[in-house]
Amino acid sequence: MTSRRVRHHVLSALALLVVATATAGTVYVQGQAHAGARSPASARPSVTAPPGGEASVEPSVEPVAQPTAVDRQALLADALTGVDVPEGVRLSVAVLDVASGESAGYGEAAFDTASIVKVDVLVSLLLRAQDEGRRLTSAERQYATAMIENSDNDSASALWRTIGQAEGLDAANKRLGLVATEGGDGMLWGLTRTTAADQLTLLTRVFGEDSALSAASQAYVQELMERIAEGQQWGVSAAADGSAWALKNGWLPRSTTGLWDVNSIGRVSADGSVYLVAVLSDGNATQAAGIDLVEAAAKAAVGVFAEAA
CATH class of the missing domain: 3.40.710.10 (DD-peptidase/beta-lactamase superfamily)
Structure with a gap:
């Protein structure tokens, strides 16, 4: 096999790997971010992707002040x-x-x-x-x-x-x-x-x-x-x-x-x-x-x- 044909097969394999990765996780995260306006840094969701699993979004929620009860x-x-x-x-x-x-x-x-x-x-x-x-x-x-x-x-x-x-x-x-x-x-x-x-x-x-x-x-x-x-x-x-x-x-x-x-x-x-x-x-x-x-x-x-x- 010539070096040009080897290079062609390697590039094809890399392209398939990128497409598979995007399908497995990246599209889901982008879909979540698209749902609303851009969040400030303190409120941006963190993304985790466990081995072999799908990426998940864990939004950072600020505590809401509760009204003080009257004694x-x-x-x-x-x-x-x-x-x-x-x-x-x-x-x-x-x-x-x-x-x-x-x-x-x-x-x-x-x-x-x-x-x-x-x-x-x-x-x-x-x-x-x-x-x-x-x-x-x-x-x-x-x-x-x-x-x-x-x-x-x-x-x-x-x-x-x-x-x-x-x-x-x-x-x-x-x-x-x-x-x-x-x-x-x-x-x-x-x-x-x-x-x-x-x-x-x-x-x-x-x-x-x-x-x-x-x-x-x-x-x-x-x-x-x-x-x-x-x-x-x-x-x-x-x-x-x-x-x-x-x-x-x-x-x-x-x-x-x-x-x-x-x-x-x-x-x-x-x-x-x-x-x-x-x-x-x-x-x-x-x-x-x-x-x-x-x-x-x-x-x-x-x-x-x-x-x-």
């Missing part, structure tokens, strides 16, 4: 430092932003309910009526109206007996998801023990979608809580815009100390948002002092969400 719990604790809590007074607060589902709480202690338990009594009565497939009787409705709107104690005692006193309340609360509430002994419904967190749970069952209560039962409780007697329209309602509230208050002077339990629970609308709020306190020197404390705490709790929105 509502810390904000609530900080906001309450601006509330004047006299020495010897205990305070606990829980608040829920209905739209976002975010909540915050301050304090975990249990308190006597005083008359805020009347909402729980009515809810227990409605659950019992639902289970029995009936509406409330005319007498039960009269008692319920007086118990919630006017905080009538005799009406509360009548319905307390109807639901089976503490045993009936505790059974209903188990269904409702209240885990730290215990009914008062005998006819002492006002000495039922509860926490702010449990009262917030109760409010979600009255005003929220996830509830053992029927829609009709929820609407009934809400309607009564929106018609509180004029002299009792204090408490968490102080955090609302105008009359956009539904509430129940409780107040109880302790015979052994002369100090007052003052509590308030309910729903308020403020700055276009809706909040569920529970404020519990005891050891207050007077009822008026307790009301001032509860209202200041409710405003601070709602402000935590309104200002950080």
Whole structure:
């Protein structure tokens, strides 16, 4: 074979090798680069080709900054430092932003309910009526109206007996998801023990979608809580815009100390948002002092969400 023919065969073989190599890998990489605009050096893909395998592209991805979560719990604790809590007074607060589902709480202690338990009594009565497939009787409705709107104690005692006193309340609360509430002994419904967190749970069952209560039962409780007697329209309602509230208050002077339990629970609308709020306190020197404390705490709790929105 002449040297010219040898040179021709060598060149042909080299040409075939180049074509094969391009088919195996280079075309794939070029196709990837063609998909977008030319990247800066820091964002160019790196190309690796393992022995016997196809080249792959591994783009360099810059980390994306995540939004900082708002610590509502810390904000609530900080906001309450601006509330004047006299020495010897205990305070606990829980608040829920209905739209976002975010909540915050301050304090975990249990308190006597005083008359805020009347909402729980009515809810227990409605659950019992639902289970029995009936509406409330005319007498039960009269008692319920007086118990919630006017905080009538005799009406509360009548319905307390109807639901089976503490045993009936505790059974209903188990269904409702209240885990730290215990009914008062005998006819002492006002000495039922509860926490702010449990009262917030109760409010979600009255005003929220996830509830053992029927829609009709929820609407009934809400309607009564929106018609509180004029002299009792204090408490968490102080955090609302105008009359956009539904509430129940409780107040109880302790015979052994002369100090007052003052509590308030309910729903308020403020700055276009809706909040569920529970404020519990005891050891207050007077009822008026307790009301001032509860209202200041409710405003601070709602402000935590309104200002950080």
